[in-house]
Amino acid sequence: MHELMVVLSDAGGGEGELSWQERSLCAQTDPEAFFPEKGGSTREAKKVCVGCEVRAECLEYALANDERFGIWGGLSERERRKLKKRAV
Known part of the structure; x- marks a missing residue:
């Protein structure tokens, strides 16, 4: 199972408010595209x-959790790694 699917299946929304994962467009799309x-x-x-x-929340999550695979927040793992290096 891909990491994104695990995150989405574990996502618990608050009362009456959907979590960012549940509002994401990728949750409604073929997950294979996000893990080429x-x-x-x-x-x-x-x-x-x-x-x-929720692109910003997604990217923030990926950076905070050191996601190493897939497209998160519109960036590949390589792009996220470069972004982290610039921030340090």
């Missing part, structure tokens, strides 16, 4: 992320 094979295209996943209302 090595060297595979990230284009489709990133297109979904551009229009997502």
